Amino acid sequence: MFDSFFRSRNVATVQGTGLGLNIVKEMVGKLKGEVRFISEEGKGSTFNVTLPYELS
Secondary structure, eight states, X not given: OXXXXXXXXXXXXXXXXXXXXXXXXXXXXXXXOEEEEEEETTTEEEEEEEOOOOOO
């Protein structure tokens, strides 16, 4: 799902390149965060991004 150019079979009519989640995963990783998701077939997916917070 986070691979470059990944496109699910059920999105044939939706425009896109398959790069969005890959870019998000890379950027969040550089910030030492996490990307998690829950997906339910026929209902959609929910993505959560967690980033570390540091008080200065």
